[in-house]
Amino acid sequence: MPPAPPARRFRIGVLGAGGVGAAHVRAAVGAPGLEIAAICDTDRRAARSLAETAAVPAYDDHRAMFAEAGLDAVVIAAPHALHAPLTVEAARAGLHVLVEKPMATTDEDCALMARASAEAGTLLAVAHVIHFDPVVREARALIASGRYGQPLLLTHRRSSHYEPGSRPPWFFDRAVAGGGIVLNVGTHGIDRIQLFAGSAVRRVSGVVRGRPGLDVETDALALVELGNGINATLALTSRGMPYVDETEVVLDEATLRISATEGLFVLRGGRATHLLGADPGHQQQAFRDQLRGFVTAARGGAGDYVDGAYGRSVVAAALAVYDSAARGRQVEVADERVAP
Secondary structure (H helix, E strand, O other): OOOOOOOOOEEEEEEOOOHHHHHHHHHHOOOOOEEEEEEEOOOHHHHHHHHHHHOOOEEOOHHHHHHHOOOOEEEEOOOHHHHHHHHHHHHHOOOEEEEEOOOOOOHHHHHHHHHHHHHHOOOEEEEOHHHHOHHHHHHHHHHHHOOOOOEEEEEEEEEOOOOOOOOOHHHHOHHHHOOOHHHHHHHHHHHHHHHHHOOOEEEEEEEEEOOOOOOOOOEEEEEEEEOOOOEEEEEEEOOOOOOOEEEEEEEOOOEEEEEOOOEEEEEEOOEEEEEEOOOOHHHHHHHHHHHHHHHHHHOOOOOOOOEHHHHHHHHHHHHHHHHHHHHOOOEEOOOOOOOO
16 A cells, blocks of 8 residues: 655744744744745735745735635734734634734734634634743643642743834834733733633732833733732833843742743752753744644644633733723723633
8 A cells, every 4th residue: 555645734824024923934944744835014025034034925915815825824923903803814714823922902802813713613822932931831840740839929020121112113002012011021921920820810900100202001010819819920121120031939838930041940948959941942942832733733633722712811911900000909800711
């Protein structure tokens, strides 16, 4: 009997030729069973530049790409307010979707995206890539093992440049970005808090601050309570701090420190033990593992991916920070949000 022909490679189009879109393209290089087949960006020059690196066609009209490129799926790495309409159009075109975080800028848009995908019978995944980071995976496994007891409380700190010129102009347009450092950067922290606590955010007390002349906030603090009763703090700063991106998980018998720049530590009995170092290659590995899981799941297999319900829970928590800051009091996150 002749050998079976090799399975056709899963064809992915990338919507958005910025830095994140480029990270997805790099992650796909050499990945078995999948390929980047087209790039689209309204900036034709950016689309062509990224497309040349992958030797694929460039488009400046996503509808033309959907119709002509023979795609199975799209990665959406466009500005935040475009996530919902692009996801809906992709689903209606029969394409599976891996959409970048934040999933959308409103809860209503998150629901619309999920409904469109369900009606089309296509997969909707949200690119919370930190789930695939080796350091984060090791920390989650250690927490799940119960070796040091159960989580009691968490802290997350993150600094990020948020001055004009530090990032593309649309990040400073609230109508397009949906918000500033909370929705853009803080969703990474909310994600980590929910992952390590094993529960979704239920209550939030938040404060946000901006700068004269900017339409979005650049700094924020929040105290959050998760559905399982664990408390956490979120601190987002943009005012000259050295870069920091770290989470501490206080357990019954030890504390885990998870640092994007230094790796994983366990703090116990006055001593710190370095369990796993941070590696520049971890990011590309995480992007690649994320793509592999998405493709496997889209093909009907048991692939690892972050679903729309979880993506919606992260957006809901971020929006609750804004709501709390505006009201000057603690606010509840709606009960229909699901736990991780």
